[in-house]
Amino acid sequence: xxxxxxxxxxxxxxxxxxxxxxxxxxxxxxxxxxxxxxxxxxxxxxxxxxxxxxxxxxxxxxxxxxxxxxxxxxxxxxxxxxxxxxxxxxxxxxxxxxxxxxxxxxxxxxxxxxxxxxxxxxxxxxxxxxxxxxxxxxxxxxxxxxxxxxxxxxxxxxxxxxxxxxxxxxxxxxxxxxxxxxxxxxxxxxxxxxxxxxxxxxxxxxxxxxxxxxxxxxxxxxxxxxxxxxxxxxxxxxxxxxxxxxxxxxxxxxxxxxxxxxxxxxxxxxxxxxxxxxxxxxxxxxxx
Numbered sequence: 001x002x003x004x005x006x007x008x009x010x011x012x013x014x015x016x017x018x019x020x021x022x023x024x025x026x027x028x029x030x031x032x033x034x035x036x037x038x039x040x041x042x043x044x045x046x047x048x049x050x051x052x053x054x055x056x057x058x059x060x061x062x063x064x065x066x067x068x069x070x071x072x073x074x075x076x077x078x079x080x081x082x083x084x085x086x087x088x089x090x091x092x093x094x095x096x097x098x099x100x101x102x103x104x105x106x107x108x109x110x111x112x113x114x115x116x117x118x119x120x121x122x123x124x125x126x127x128x129x130x131x132x133x134x135x136x137x138x139x140x141x142x143x144x145x146x147x148x149x150x151x152x153x154x155x156x157x158x159x160x161x162x163x164x165x166x167x168x169x170x171x172x173x174x175x176x177x178x179x180x181x182x183x184x185x186x187x188x189x190x191x192x193x194x195x196x197x198x199x200x201x202x203x204x205x206x207x208x209x210x211x212x213x214x215x216x217x218x219x220x221x222x223x224x225x226x227x228x229x230x231x232x233x234x235x236x237x238x239x240x241x242x243x244x245x246x247x248x249x250x251x252x253x254x255x256x257x258x259x260x261x262x263x264x265x266x267x268x269x270x271x272x273x274x275x276x277x278x279x280x281x282x283x284x285x286x287x288x
Contacts, residue, residue, distance in 0.1 A: 018158035022048035027124040032056035034072030037129030039176040051080035108142035112149040206262035231265035
């Protein structure tokens with residue numbers, strides 16, 4: 001007789017709770033970035049409600065890498081849901097441009113302020129891809145902005161973690177199950193440096209150039225080009241790729257050259273770590 005692991009039972013029960021939550025809704029508008037979490041939520045909503053009662057809304061702005069738009073549209077089309085591209089103007093918010101620790105609050109506020117009227121026309125809530133890990137990850141001002149505007153968080157409410165979202169996405173055959181995290185371009189700009197379309201475009205250009213010229217011994221997974229100010233950049237790649245660069249000086253030189261050719265003067269190389277820019281916030285926080 002086969003046995004089911006406790007881990008499997010946990011995922012199964014949490015996915016069941018998610019689908020039960022969504023099926024009780026009149027419909028839902030998913031704030032759809034194209035990442036693993038929001039893609040999984042969109043697929044779950046279609047299972048629970050049917051495609052006619054689900055809409056995907058993707059923000060179009062200087063903060064979203066252009067290469068993310070096509071795959072997001074293709075994913076929504078495969079599920080058969082209406083996909084709305086909505087223009088957001090977070091750059092017009094002073095708090096966003098100032099790029100202090102609360103930047104993500106203003107970004108999420110702009111997104112919800114644009115998407116909520118679309119959802120309200122249908123009497124549906126806006127759902128974000130916030131998962132259970134996000135809820136305990138510490139400093140997340142964007143979550144607060146969404147909550148203040150009435151957004152729902154079905155993944156978090158069902159207790160689904162990031163790893164569980166990826167595992168269930170794999171079981172469902174979603175192409176996004178192993179998609180690397182892809183935070184907005186503004187997360188690459190060091191806090192305190194005013195965000196401008198020019199800086200965002202430079203970061204996007206640099207990351208695209210590194211991917212295009214990559215000649216390391218292993219494929220790239222995670223990649224960030226961090227703008228540290230004063231012409232300095234930090235190239236972060238996943239640990240396996242970084243180890244490969246240590247053994248291949250020519251590949252390392254080519255990657256750094258791609259960043260410099262995109263408008264930076266100095267480049268350092270480190271292992272990728274999600275949220276590494278938040279270190280500066282922790283160092284500057286007052287000691288209680």
